[in-house]
Amino acid sequence: MIQTDREETTATVAGAWEPQVIAFCCNFCAYAAADLAGAKRMQYPVNVRIILTPCTGKIEMEHILDAFEKGIDGILVAGCLEGGCHFIEGNLRARKRTDRIREMLDEIGVGSKRLKMVNFSAAEAPAFVRHVTEIVETVRALGPNPLKKSSQKESAVEA
Amino acid sequence: MIVATPKSVTELKNTIAQHGKVLFVGCGTCVTVCLAGGEREVGIASYAVRMARKIEGKPLQLSQMTIERQCENEFIKDVAEEAAKVDAIVSFACGAGVQAMAERFPGKPVYPALNTQFLGILEEQAVWTEKCLGCGDCMLAQFGGICPVTRCAKRMLNGPCGGSTEKHCEVSADRPCAWQLIYKRLESVGQLDRLDAIMPPKDWSTAWYSGARQVVRKDHRV
Known part of the structure; x- marks a missing residue:
């Protein structure tokens, strides 16, 4: 499932920066779609770390902001199709929250493109692969999270 | 109930630009109910301002707490210990709360994080309407x-x-x-x-x- 050592391997062995992306996946759709993608041996970027959530409506704004503060380069919030939420409107609430955070990310200077919310069903393994690939490519084009760079600067100054 | 709205991250960041150690203080009464200055909003604003300052290369040492009510000295005294450790205080209360804090801590700059709007009630989820002019x-x-x-x-x-x-x-x-x-x-x-x-x-x-x-x-x- 989640291989925690792999990011260090990709980042350090190659010596070049590789995007780190979190995908918050709803238990009832995106997580199952990711599972299906695995079962079908579909290839998707290794830069993504999947976090299982009971519903995208359970993802607090603080969870996303905390991840960005700690230096993650991009976040994908993947929920059920609109109208198909297991908890009726959890994904609609998540959409409003992500929209608000995107505005904040622009103000902060991190940039709203690093956060994306998508909706697809449990059967759509290709959609999961496509969205993950897209967010990784978007983040790759944007470069590292500016907070990651500034924390590196700070540690360099402290050293 | 007093209804307020949050100031933007940019305004908040610019207000405290000259300070390195700041305390964000939320208020647990009216502004918590109108989703503007409670514990949760203080937490979110803290993340935003801290990140914005880090990106600018001027890291901010930020502490946060929320008290029951900022318009009464009885509750404000709980802030005294934390306030002594910082350069400035940002109050997430209504205008009365901000002024009560400023009076209580004479040597400390106190800044508002909200725009106080009016006396009103909740009409429906996240919609408030003015009802009293006082x-x-x-x-x-x-x-x-x-x-x-x-x-x-x-x-x-x-x-x-x-x-x-x-x-x-x-x-x-x-x-x-x-x-x-x-x-x-x-x-x-x-x-x-x-x-x-x-x-x-x-x-x-x-x-x-x-x-x-x-x-x-x-x-x-x-």
């Missing part, structure tokens, strides 16, 4: 519990203006005509005869217009 001379008895002083754009006291339609105020299509509401309300409680009385011009000397007001209750003074 004019100091309540006339709600005459108007069936609906205030024309606050809710009529022209503050008419003797019936609607010519711009009133059955549903809307002419100032805004989504605002109901206060006088239409007053008529319906008085009709429903069988007091339409109240509208026969001519209301004299309102005495505004009890309102804010001569400066900040004070209430002294001799029977409760100690």
Whole structure:
């Protein structure tokens, strides 16, 4: 499932920066779609770390902001199709929250493109692969999270 | 309830640009209920400002706490210990709370994080409406519990203006005509005869217009 050592391997062995992306996946759709993608041996970027959530409506704004503060380069919030939420409107609430955070990310200077919310069903393994690939490519084009760079600067100054 | 709205991250960041150690203080009363300055909002604003400052290369040492009420010294004293460790305080309270904090900590800059709006109530999820102007001379008895002083754009006291339609105020299509509401309300409680009385011009000397007001209750003074 989640291989925690792999990011260090990709980042350090190659010596070049590789995007780190979190995908918050709803238990009832995106997580199952990711599972299906695995079962079908579909290839998707290794830069993504999947976090299982009971519903995208359970993802607090603080969870996303905390991840960005700690230096993650991009976040994908993947929920059920609109109208198909297991908890009726959890994904609609998540959409409003992500929209608000995107505005904040622009103000902060991190940039709203690093956060994306998508909706697809449990059967759509290709959609999961496509969205993950897209967010990784978007983040790759944007470069590292500016907070990651500034924390590196700070540690360099402290050293 | 006092209703307030949060200032933008940029404004907040610029306000405290000169400080390195700052305390964000939330208020657990009105502004928590109107989702503007409670513990959760303080937490989110902290993340945002801290990140923005880090990106600028001027990291901010930020601490945060939320007290029950910022407009009373009894509760503000809980902030004293944390306040002593920082350069400035940002208050997530209404204007009264910000000023109470500033009075309590004379040597410490205290900045507002919210824009205080009005006295109002929650109409529906995340929608608040102004209901009271605090004019100091309540006339709600005459108007069936609906205030024309606050809710009529022209503050008419003797019936609607010519711009009133059955549903809307002419100032805004989504605002109901206060006088239409007053008529319906008085009709429903069988007091339409109240509208026969001519209301004299309102005495505004009890309102804010001569400066900040004070209430002294001799029977409760100690």
